[in-house]
Amino acid sequence: MESTEVESDILRRVRTLLRELDGHHPACQCDRGMLRWTLHKKIDQNPSDSSVLVRILVKELERAERGDFRHYIIPLLHTLMYTLIQAPCVSDELCGRVYDFCKKLLTLPKPFCTIGLDYAARLKMERAAPGTLYQRMVISEQSLKSDPYPYQEKIFIFADPELLSEAICNALVTDTEAAQVSQSPRACMCSVIIHAMQAALGEGCDSSGLKASLQDMPLSEVEHWFQQVVAAVESAGHEASADRGQHAARLGKIHQDVLSSLQAGNAPLGGLQGTPLPNPNISFHLWTEDEQLWKELVLFIRPVAQSCEPECLSQELDTFETQDILSGCECCRQPRFSVLSTDSGIERDLPLPAEESLPPCGTDPEHSRLHRKGGIKKKPSPLESVAFLQAGCNAAGLKPPGKLQRRPGTPPGPAALLQRLHTARILLLGDDRVLGRLAQAYHSLRKRETRRAFLTPRLNLQFYYIPVVAEQPSTSVRLGWAALGQEELCEVATYLGRADPWYESNINTLCHMIPKLATMPSSPSKHLVTDLFITDVIAYYARMGSQPVCFQVYAVKMFFNDPAQEPAEDVFLTELRTQVQASTSPRELSLTKKKAALDGPGIDLTVTYTKVVVSDRAKELALALRSTGLVMKAIPADEAEDLECLNVTITEIIRINNLSGRSFSAVANRLRTQHITIRSTEQRPFTVCLDKDSRRTFRNVISMEVSPCLEPSYCLQKTRTTKFSLHETEDVGLVKYMPKSLLLPINTFAGVIQ
Template sequence: MESTEVESDILRRVRTLLRELDGHHPACQCDRGMLRWTLHKKIDQNPSNSSILVRILVKELERAERGDFRHYIVPLLHTLMYTLIKAPCISDELCGRVYDFCKKLLTLPKPFCTIGLDYAIRLKMERTAPGMLYQRMVISEQSLKSDPYPYQEKIFIFADPELLSEAICNALVTDTEAAQVSQSPRACMCYVIIHAMQAALGEGCDISSLKASLQDMATSDVEHWFRQVVAAVECSGNEASADRGRHAERLEKIYRTVLSSLQAGKELVLFIRPMSQSCEPDCLSQDLDNFEIQDIISDCECYEQTRFSVLSTDSGIERDLPVAVEESYAPCSAETEQSRLHRKGGIKKKLSPLESVTFLQAGCNGPGVKSPAKLQRRPGIPPEPAGLLQRLHTARIVLLGDDRILGRLAQAYHSLRKRETRRVFLTPRLNLQFYYIPVVTGQLNTLAVMDHTAADQEELCEVAGYLGRVDPWYKSNINTLCHMIPKLATMPSSPSKHLVTDLFITDVIAYYVRMGIQPVCFQVYAVKIFFNDPAQEPAEDVFLTEMRTQVQESISYRELSMTKKKTTLDGPGIDLTVTYRKVVVSNRAKELAMSLRSTGLVMKAVPANEAEDLMCLNVNITEVVRINNLSGRSFSAVANKLKTRNIKIRSTEQRPFTVCLDKDSRRAYRNVISVEVSPCLEPSYCLQKTRTMKFNLHETEDVGLVKYMPKSLLLPINTFAGVIQ
C-alpha cells in the first residue's frame, strides 16, 4: 500500500474515532472501544507508519483547539502519546510540535492543564533521550533490575468469584497467563536495547543484524548491554545540558560494540571497557527484591529492630586515623562489637503530637517520609540523603465487577488507612492506584435489586455510568467491556476467539493502567447500626455507592398480633424519625427533623448526572400517606427527596428493618432499629485531632497540623481525564 493510501486509511480511522465520541458512529453500541484498539494494532503491525499517525493526530489536535472541540483533546492526546511511546523513531520536529501543543494546554482549566503538564515533562525528556519513555515503561512493568531507574510496578486483578461467572474467571486467568508467555526477562531486555538503538540512530540502525547479535548472545551478555543502554539513556535524560546528538553518540558506540561481538566472537566482550561511571546517575537502593504486597506487609517488623549506639574511638587527630582507607570499610571486629552500647530496660517515652508528624504525613497520602528506624552511621561512609526514601513500587489494583466489588474495596481501603495510622509501613514505600472495569453477568441475587429484571442491570454499575459521563474516553474504552467480557468468555474455542480475547482484553487493561492516571475521588460514608436487641453491640461499616433499608417482614407472631391492628389503621410501613443536616448553597449547617411512616428508603452516594455534587447523599424516602374519601380509607406512596451529608433514622415503634450496603446481600444487617450515616473521616485526621484535643481542651475548631490535613476519606478511581466540566 502506497504512503498516500496508508495516510488516507489512518485519517479515516481517526475521524471515525472522533465520530464515536459524538455518538454518530453507526455501530457505536456494539463496537465501542474496538476502533482505538484496531488503530493501535494496525500501527503495531507496521511500526514505520507511526510517524504518519502522529502527524495526523497533531493536526487533529490543532484543529480541535481552533474549533473549540475540547471533548476531542484528551482522547486524541492519549492516542498520540501511546503511539509516540511505542514508536521506534519519531523526528525531533514532530516531537516539538506535540510539546508545543502540550504547553498551550497549560492555559486551560483542569484536567487539560494537568494532562498537558504531565505530557510536556515526558516529552522534554524524550526529545533529549529518544526511547526513554518506552524504556521506563518496560522496566517498571516487567520488574527488570535497573539501578538507574529502580521503579517497578505490578498489576493486580481482583475479581470476586461470587459475583462473576466461572467462565469469566477462567478466561481472565487464561488470557493473563498467555500474555506473559512472550514476556520473558531476556526478551524484554532485548526489546529495550533494540528500541533505544532505533530511537537514537534512526535509519542508521540495522535492525536485523542487531536482533541476530542479541539472539546469539548469552543471557549474561544481554544483561550487560541492557545495563549499559539503560545507564546511557538515563544519563542523557537527567543531564541538564544534554542534547540529542550526544545521546546518539553514546548509543552508537554501544551499537557498534554489540555488532562487533557477532563478527569477532563473544570473547571480545570480556575486554570491552565499560562506560564511564560519571555517566551513570546515583543508584537508588531497592527495598524490595520481589515486589509482593504480602512481603511488604510482613516486613513491618523492621520498625521494631534493636537500636545500637556506636562508641566513637576517633580522637579527631590526623595521626590517629587508620593507615589504609579500606580499613574504615572493614567489618567490625569482636572488640568493636563489645564496645557497642545496648539500651535495655529503659522507659519508653510517649511521643508528643509534633514528634509524630512524620507518621501522619504518610497517612495523608503525602510524599515519602523518613523511615522511623534510623540506620547506624559507619565511620567513613557519608549518611544517606533524606530524600532517597521514595515510592519505588506501584501497585495498580484493577477491579472487575459491579458496584458490589467497589463496596468491598471501600471496606478494605478504610481498614488499610486505619492500620497505616497506627503503624506506617506500606504508604511510604508503595503507591496504590485503583482502576475499575465494569462487568455484568446477570447474577441478580442481591437484596437491593432482587425485584428488578435483567434490563435494569445498569443499576449495578452506577459508578461506571458516572465515570463514563464525566470522561467520554472512559465510556468509549472501558464501559464497553461491561457486556463484551462475558460474551468473549463464553465464545467457543477457535482461532478467531484466541485472537480476540487474548489480545483485546489484556491490551485494553494494559492501555487503561498506562494512560489512566487522572483520579476521580469518591466519598466513603460511615454508617453506625443499632439493633433491636439492647445487648447486641452496634455495628460500624462503610459504603461507597448506596445504602437501602426495607421493612423487615419476618417478625415474631406476638409482635405481629400486637401490630396488626395498628398497621391496619396507619397503613403499611413503620413510623420513622429522620434527623438530617440539609445541604444548602451557602454551606451553612441547617438541622431538620421529620416524622413519617415509610416502607423504606434509598441513599445514593453517586450522583445521577455530572452536574450534581459528588460529595452529597441523595436520599429517597417512600412515605405512606393516608387518604380519606367517600369509599373509605386508602393509602398512597409519596417520594420524599433530601440532600444531606449527615442523617439519622430511627424506628419509633421499635419495629426492626433491614439495611443493605452497596447492593450486596452479603452485607445485609437484620433487626436494625436505628442507623447513623456521615462522611467517613480520614483515620490519620482523627488520630491527630484526638492528640491535639488533649493539649487544647477548649478548642472547638481544628488547630495546628489538623487544619492542613485531609478530613474526609476519599477513594480515588483512575480514569483517562478525571472530571471534565
C-alpha cells in the same frame, strides 16, 4: 502513491474514531472501543507508518483546538502519546509540535492543563533522550533491575467469584497467563536496546543485525549492554543542557560495539523495525478473603524470597497484627490487643551492629551482670518486626534495624528519605458491589497505615475499574435483589462514562464484551494468540488512565433492638437501602396488622439531617414520618452534581380520610444531606443493605447514623491536638492542612471534564 493510500486509510480511521465520540458511529454499541485497538494494531504491524499517524493526530489536535472541539483533545492526545511511545523513530520536528500543543493546554481548565503539563514534561525528556518513555515503561512494568531507574509496577486484577460466573473468571485467567508466556527478561531487555538505538540513530541503526547479535549473546552480556543503554539514556534525560547529537553519538558507539561480534559481509540495513510494548506484569486474583488486598501489596513490596520461607509466610500474614487502630478516634474505635514485647528495655540488650564483634563471655562484667536469664522469648514474625518493615525498602538513609524507636508512634525511619519505588495498579472487575468491598478494604488499609506506615511511604497505589455484569450471578448474592438491572448495578461506571467519553468508549463497552468473549468456544491454539484484546485494553487503561475521580466513602453506625448487641460500624460507597423487617412472632405480627390498618404500612421514623445548601451553611432539620423504606444514593445522576452529597429518597406513607373511608398513598420524600440520623420511634426493627450487596445486610436495626467517613490519619492527628487544647473546636496546626474525608480515587483517562 502507496504512501498516499496509507495516509488516507489512517486519516479515515482517525475520523471514524472521532465520530464514535460524538455517538454517530453506525456500528453496534457493544463494538465501541475496537476502533482504537485496531488502529494501534495496524501501527504495530507496520511500524514505519507510526510517523504518519503522529502527523495526522497532531493536525487533528490543532483542528480541534481551533474549532473548539474540546471533547476530542484528550482522546486524540492519549492516542498520539501511546503511538509516540512505541514509534521506532519520530523526528524532533514532530515531537516539538506536540510539545508546543501540550504547553497551550496549560491555559485551559482541569483536566486539560493537568494532562498537558504531564505530557509536556515527558516530551521534553523524550526530545533530549529519544526512547526514554519506552525504556522507562518496560523497565518498571517488567521489574527489570536498573540502578538509574529502579521503579517497579504491577497490575493486580481482583474479581469477586460470587459476582462473576466461573466462565468469565476462567477466561480472564487464561488470557492473563497467555499474555505472560511470550515475554521474558531477556526479550524485554533486547527490546529496550533495539528501541533506544532506533530512536536515537533512525535509519542509521542496523536493526536486523542488532537483533541477530543480541540473540547469539549469552544472558550476562545482554544484561551488560542493557545497563549501558539505560545509563546512557537516563543520563541524557537528566542533563540540563542535553544535546540530541551527543546522545546519538553515545548510543552510536554502543551500537558499533554490539555489532562487532557479527561477521563481516552481513546484509545491508533493513530499515526500522517495530518493538511493540511487552505485556505488563499482570496477576489475577479471586477476592475470597477480606485481607487479601493488603497481603498482596505487602508481598509486592517485600517478595517471598526476601522475607521468609513460602510455606510459613501465609501463616505469618494471618497472624500479623490486624488491629492497628486509632485508640482515640470515634469513627474507627475497635478493641486493641496487646502484643508480647521482646524488648527488655535495657540498652545493652540491643543487638550490636554487624561491624562490631561480640566480646567473649566473662570479658565484660557489666554486660554479664545486666544479662536477663530465664525470661520467655517470643520469636517475632517477619511481618511483625520493625526489621522486616525497614528491610522492605532499600532506600538510602534508613536507620538500621537495631536502632529501636522508644517513642510510640514514631516511624521506623525518616519518611522524607523513603522513595515510592513501587506502583501497584489495582484493577477491579465487577459491578458496584465489588467497589463496595474495595471501599471496605481501602478504609481498613488506611487505618492500618495510620498506626504503622509501611505501604504508604513506599507504594504508589492506583485504582482502576472495569464494569462486568454476569448474566448468571451466584445464588447467594442474587437472593432478594433480582429486580436490580445492569444499569442499577453499574451506577459508578455510568457516572464515569458520562464524565469521561474516552472511558465510555474503551472501558464501559467491556461490560458486555467480556461475558460475550468468555462464552465463545475456545480455540486449540488460543494460548498462541498474541493479539489478546482484553489484556491489551487493560494494559492501555493502566498505562494511560492517570486522572482520578474521587468518590466520597460514607460511614454508617447501626444500633440494634437487642441492648446486649454492640453497635455495628461499616462503610459504603454507592448506596444504602433500608426495608421494614417482617415480624417473626405471632403476637408481633398481629400488632403489626392492627397498626397498619390504623396508620398504614411501614414504621414511624424520626429523621434528623443537615440540609445541603448552596451557601454551605449548616442547617439542622428534623421530621417525623411513617415510611416503608428509604434509599441513600452517593453517586449522583448527573456528573455536574457534587460527589460529596447523599441523595436520600424516603418512601413516606400519607393517610387520606375521605367519605369512602381511610386510604393510604406512598409519596417519595427527597432530601440532600451529608449527615443524617434515622430512628425507629416504635422500636420496630428494619434491615439495612449496603452497596446493593445482600452479603452486607444487617437485621434488627432500630437506629443508624450516616456521615462522610473521616480519613484515619486526620482522626489521629485531631485526637492528639485536642489533648492539648480541650476547648478547641476548629482545626488548628497540622490538622488544618490534612484531608478530612476519606476519598476513594478511581482512575480514568480524563477525570471529570468541566
